[in-house]
Amino acid sequence: xxxxxxxxxxxxxxxxxxxxxxxxxxxxxxxxxxxxxxxxxxxxxxxxxxxxxxxxxxxxxxxxxxxxxxxxxxxxxxxxxxxxxxxxxxxxxxxxxxxxxxxxxxxxxxxxxxxxxxxxxxxxxxxxxxxxxxxxxxxxxxxxxxxxxxxxxxxxxxxxxxxxxxxxxxxxxxxxxxxxxxxxxxxxxxxxxxxxxxxxxxxxxxxxxxxxxxxxxxxxxxxxxxxxxxxxxxxxxxxxxxxxxxxxxxxxxxxxxxxxxxxxxxxxxxxxxxxxxxxxxxxxxxxxxxxxxxxxxxxxxxxxxxxxxxxxxxxxxxxxxxxxxxxxxxxxxxxxxxxxxxxxxxxxxxxxxxxxxxxxxxxxxxxxxxxxxxxxxxxxxxxxxxxxxxxxxxxxxxxxxxxxxxxxxxxxxxxxxxxxxxxxxxxxxxxxxxxxxxxxxxxxxxxxxxxxxxxxxxxxxxxxxxxxxxxxxxxxxxxxxxxxxxxxxxxxxxxxxxxxxxxxxxxxxxxxxxxxxxxxxxxxxxxxxxxxxxxxxxxxxxxxxxxxxxxxxx
RNA sequence: GUCCCAGUAGCUCAGGGGAUAGAGCAACGGACUUCUAAUCCGUUGGUCGGGGGUUCGACUCCCUCCUGGGACGCCA
Numbered sequence: 216x217x218x219x220x221x222x223x224x225x226x227x228x229x230x231x232x233x234x235x236x237x238x239x240x241x242x243x244x245x246x247x248x249x250x251x252x253x254x255x256x257x258x259x260x261x262x263x264x265x266x267x268x269x270x271x272x273x274x275x276x277x278x279x280x281x282x283x284x285x286x287x288x289x290x291x292x293x294x295x296x297x298x299x300x301x302x303x304x305x306x307x308x309x310x311x312x313x314x315x316x317x318x319x320x321x322x323x324x325x326x327x328x329x330x331x332x333x334x335x336x337x338x339x340x341x342x343x344x345x346x347x348x349x350x351x352x353x354x355x356x357x358x359x360x361x362x363x364x365x366x367x368x369x370x371x372x373x374x375x376x377x378x379x380x381x382x383x384x385x386x387x388x389x390x391x392x393x394x395x396x397x398x399x400x401x402x403x404x405x406x407x408x409x410x411x412x413x414x415x416x417x418x419x420x421x422x423x424x425x426x427x428x429x430x431x432x433x434x435x436x437x438x439x440x441x442x443x444x445x446x447x448x449x450x451x452x453x454x455x456x457x458x459x460x461x462x463x464x465x466x467x468x469x470x471x472x473x474x475x476x477x478x479x480x481x482x483x484x485x486x487x488x489x490x491x492x493x494x495x496x497x498x499x500x501x502x503x504x505x506x507x508x509x510x511x512x513x514x515x516x517x518x519x520x521x522x523x524x525x526x527x528x529x530x531x532x533x534x535x536x537x538x539x540x541x542x543x544x545x546x547x548x549x550x551x552x553x554x555x556x557x558x559x560x561x562x563x564x565x566x567x568x569x570x571x572x573x574x575x576x577x578x579x580x581x582x583x584x585x586x587x588x589x590x591x592x593x594x595x596x597x598x599x600x601x602x603x604x605x606x607x608x609x610x611x612x613x614x615x616x617x618x619x620x621x622x623x624x625x626x627x628x629x630x631x632x633x634x635x636x637x638x639x640x641x642x643x644x645x646x647x648x649x650x651x652x653x654x655x656x657x658x659x660x661x662x663x664x665x666x667x668x669x670x671x672x673x674x675x676x677x678x679x680x681x682x683x684x685x686x687x688x689x690x691x692x693x694x695x696x697x698x699x700x701x702x703x704x705x706x707x708x709x710x711x712x713x714x715x716x717x718x719x720x721x722x723x724x725x726x727x728x729x730x731x732x733x734x735x736x737x738x739x740x741x742x743x744x745x746x747x748x749x750x751x752x753x754x755x756x757x758x759x760x761x762x763x764x765x766x767x768x769x
Numbered sequence: 770g771u772c773c774c775a776g777u778a779g780c781u782c783a784g785g786g787g788a789u790a791g792a793g794c795a796a797c798g799g800a801c802u803u804c805u806a807a808u809c810c811g812u813u814g815g816u817c818g819g820g821g822g823u824u825c826g827a828c829u830c831c832c833u834c835c836u837g838g839g840a841c842g843c844c845a
Contacts, residue, residue: 299788503843521843528845556773557840627774651807662804728809
């Protein structure tokens with residue numbers, strides 16, 4: 216039962232009937248949109264249909280509304296009223312709420328999942344940090360968001376695959392190798408000049424030290440080129456393992472770790488270049504190989520292969536995206552930092568040049584994260600003097616708070632992360648507020664069991680005993696959940712789920728203060744247990760989308 | 770100079786053609802003999818950055834300007 220669909224269909228039927236009777240002129244009708252009115256006195260649902268239809272029907276909105284209302288037929292409808300400039304407000308019978316709750320209970324743990332995605336294959340690629348150092352807080356935002364988006368789209372019925380793209384080819388990784396080599400030589404007492412673009416982190420020194428611990432000085436004898444090749448692999452393996460562990464402890468896992476280097480080994484880069492040339496979308500100029508991206512809306516053409524024969528990162532990105540679409544993903548979602556946004560037009564151009572609809576590539580751009588403590592901007596880690604790492608952040612505020620804070624804001628807002636608030640185990644902290652609601656419900660069930668009461672979630676309780684506004688508001692909110700999941704997935708906006716969970720927790724806390732579950736008449740206890748069980752399930756469902764624990768106790 | 774994001778309550782942010790613009794925090798005042806007070810109830814708090822336009826209706830769409838952040842490489 217989707218009450219909005221039922222109401223919309225009833226409106227359409229009523230309008231059609233009025234047109235048949237000649238009361239309204241025949242014309243194309245606008246879509247009937249149902250919304251929750253801003254005030255309870257305006258009913259349970261409302262539509263602006265009459266005002267929207269006024270245009271095409273060339274009629275007075277209130278007259279249209281009147282004609283529709285007179286012909287409305289709907290099982291749960293108590294009455295409908297014209298309001299304001301032409302809104303139709305629907306007032307539903309109370310039985311509707313009880314039927315709604317019963318349906319939520321019947322659906323069990325899958326309540327909230329929708330089939331909107333129709334099992335469409337979607338890939339979400341995120342984090343994809345260079346394996347040259349630890350993750351910082353910006354990666355944390357991408358990681359929390361990406362994993363939540365994947366969970367969300369899965370709940371909305373998409374077939375989602377999570378991928379991490381490993382930048383294991385090119386300059387950065389050569390610099391990594393050269394940096395390790397320099398530290399290695401340094402530790403063995405050799406005079407070295409550190410590479411200009413080298414990595415100065417202490418993790419590089421540690422890697423060099425581990426090489427010495429394992430193999431001593433024997434790489435001194437090796438040719439520099441061979442030595443760097445060996446160090447490259449050692450460093451890469453170490454860094455990738457560290458990345459994987461850091462992300463796992465943040466609740467983020469991937470289905471696929473895709474190697475950039477493999478694109479060269481499989482000749483995919485060369486193949487993509489050949490294809491672009493054959494299609495006439497790429498050409499040689501000034502010794503370099505160019506994509507004619509201006510044909511696809513980019514500002515200027517872009518170099519794929521430099522005049523020194525070395526491919527740019529764009530070359531692997533082209534091959535990579537070709538590979539993604541060849542794997543059969545209907546939609547490919549990339550989550551990038553704001554500093555890469557200028558790269559979007561050329562990437563879309565490349566996708567179009569390869570012959571794919573560029574709309575199938577969605578690039579979500581996340582804005583910067585700033586940490587605040589004591590009202591001051593935190594730029595550097597106190598410990599290392601470098602940027603604050605994700606691991607340090609998790610140690611500081613905990614995994615759940617970190618995830619929740621990253622997700623609760625819309626992506627395109629710059630995020631001010633309040634460390635004090637995230638750390639506080641108090642009512643100020645939104646993540647605990649939501650978790651506490653879940654824990655409180657768990658506590659009720661514990662108390663219930665101690666009191667020897669048996670609750671069967673499959674049994675039909677006398678739900679009509681749920682008569683207070685506390686209870687009814689809660690049911691209404693629970694009823695909104697599937698649509699919220701759908702809309703959040705459509706908008707790629709997991710923060711809506713965080714917001715919903717917070718609002719639901721608020722309604723529950725009010726209910727909790729206003730109504731007792733245990734120690735009232737048995738029938739009422741049973742009805743309230745049913746309500747509370749449904750609330751707990753929805754809270755858990757929402758929290759699991761966010762990747763935040765739903766604790767039994769706090 | 771061009772492009773992207775943002776500008777909404779003291780602070781952090783939702784909302785995205787419709788009814789009286791919302792939430793959290795902060796401030797102030799209340800509620801524990803009762804399932805967890807990490808909670809609840811109430812009060813205070815707004816020229817939705819400025820100016821034009823489109824519309825029956827604009828915080829929302831268009832134009833323009835201002836402010837803050839970011840991007841504009843044969844770097845990644």
